[in-house]
Amino acid sequence: MKIESVTIRRMSMTMKNPFTTSFGTIHQRDFLLATVQDELGNEGWGESVAFTYPWYSEETTETCIHMLRDFLIPAVLGKTIEHPDEVNEFFAPIRKNNMAKSTIEGAVWDLYAKRHDMSLAEALGGERDHIEVGISIGIEERVEDLLANVKGFIDEGYKRIKVKIKPGQDVEVIRAIRNEFPDVPLMADANSAYTLDDAEVLKELDQFNLMMIEQPLASDDIIDHAKLQRQMSTPICLDESIHSLEDTRKAVELGSCRIINIKIGRVGGLTEAKKIHDYCAAKGIDVWCGGMLESGIGRAHNVALTTLPNFTLPGDTAGSSRYWDQDIIKPEVVAENGYITVPNEAGIGYKTDIEAIDQFTVDKWVFRAE
Numbered sequence: 243m244k245i246e247s248v249t250i251r252r253m254s255m256t257m258k259n260p261f262t263t264s265f266g267t268i269h270q271r272d273f274l275l276a277t278v279q280d281e282l283g284n285e286g287w288g289e290s291v292a293f294t295y296p297w298y299s300e301e302t303t304e305t306c307i308h309m310l311r312d313f314l315i316p317a318v319l320g321k322t323i324e325h326p327d328e329v330n331e332f333f334a335p336i337r338k339n340n341m342a343k344s345t346i347e348g349a350v351w352d353l354y355a356k357r358h359d360m361s362l363a364e365a366l367g368g369e370r371d372h373i374e375v376g377i378s379i380g381i382e383e384r385v386e387d388l389l390a391n392v393k394g395f396i397d398e399g400y401k402r403i404k405v406k407i408k409p410g411q412d413v414e415v416i417r418a419i420r421n422e423f424p425d426v427p428l429m430a431d432a433n434s435a436y437t438l439d440d441a442e443v444l445k446e447l448d449q450f451n452l453m454m455i456e457q458p459l460a461s462d463d464i465i466d467h468a469k470l471q472r473q474m475s476t477p478i479c480l481d482e483s484i485h486s487l488e489d490t491r492k493a494v495e496l497g498s499c500r501i502i503n504i505k506i507g508r509v510g511g512l513t514e515a516k517k518i519h520d521y522c523a524a525k526g527i528d529v530w531c532g533g534m535l536e537s538g539i540g541r542a543h544n545v546a547l548t549t550l551p552n553f554t555l556p557g558d559t560a561g562s563s564r565y566w567d568q569d570i571i572k573p574e575v576v577a578e579n580g581y582i583t584v585p586n587e588a589g590i591g592y593k594t595d596i597e598a599i600d601q602f603t604v605d606k607w608v609f610r611a612e
């Protein structure tokens with residue numbers, strides 16, 4: 243298939259509820275959508291998960307626009323591609339910028355699946371017709387509000403509860419949840435808010451039978467995580483530290499984690515995500531699919547990826563209604579009793595709602611092959 247055109251849209255969607263991490267609160271979700279078109283008029287869609295502020299990683303919406311316009315789109319425009327794995331080869335000379343790369347790569351995967359009349363899940367080699375999902379709950383100032391949120395999501399049937407923690411809002415918060423909900427599958431995500439100096443506090447979390455603690459230490463660290471894992475019985479899960487299969491191999495060899503959160507954007511696309519999945523399957527490391535407060539398009543990619551067999555733990559891909567009053571796909575992603583049914587239709591399997599997309603578009607650029 244020939245890449246005839248690429249369209250980039252800058253989107254801005256208001257979140258139903260603000261989401262607070264150890265870094266701050268997100269009210270407005272600004273992100274990019276990419277549409278790639280082939281010579282037959284088929285269209286594939288991808289989403290950039292970068293935020294406007296570089297708190298989670300160094301990438302931002304603006305750096306993604308720069309990378310896409312000046313390097314990544316020129317690398318694929320007019321090219322004939324047999325399989326989406328080839329996109330990685332075109333991007334190989336360009337360092338890092340994984341979220342920017344993933345925007346196009348994801349769109350090419352969707353295009354490829356549609357062109358071959360398969361679902362994206364099928365194109366990836368997925369095996370499940372439904373996936374188990376959990377929920378990620380932001381920090382609340384009042385523990386009562388957090389407990390009410392936790393209860394609401396347990397009642398909705400989510401398969402595991404993840405809460406954000408930060409220094410000063412950790413052991414007591416988890417204790418309060420455990421007191422109320424002694425058996426709920428529970429985990430904590432620190433988004434790199436601690437250092438090894440906090441090991442004593444982190445070790446206190448061992449008493450609460452958590453499924454895991456996600457990214458307690460620095461976003462670029464695997465050494466200290468290995469030291470911490472040796473002192474803690476709770477499995478460590480890495481998120482921010484893992485950008486590639488190579489990072490995964492090193493973290494696993496060092497013993498820096500026992501679980502990996504795979505985010506398509508963070509690792510540069512579905513091809514790399516699948517490689518990490520396969521490696522972890524061979525090494526007996528469980529993986530789950532992380533979330534980045536995606537719109538329906540990124541969410542659909544997450545659903546498809548999660549159909550691979552080693553996604554053995556519920557991920558963060560909750561239903562659209564957790565994030566949006568109105569999503570940009572039809573139907574929206576629905577989580578029912580903690581399960582999302584994987585769509586059978588070609589590509590991402592959900593229709594893009596172009597009216598809604600236009601409504602949330604604040605800028606748009608079209609690039610055509612010569």
Ligand SMILES: O=C(O)CCC(=O)c1ccccc1C(=O)O
Nearest residue numbers: 298378433532533534535536558
């Ligand atoms: O619900 C979601 O999409 C995931 C929420 C979440 O935990 C998160 C949201 C934004 C940035 C980073 C993270 C994270 O997993 O660390």
Ligand SMILES: [Mg+2]
Nearest residue numbers: 431456457481
């Ligand atoms: Mg995380």
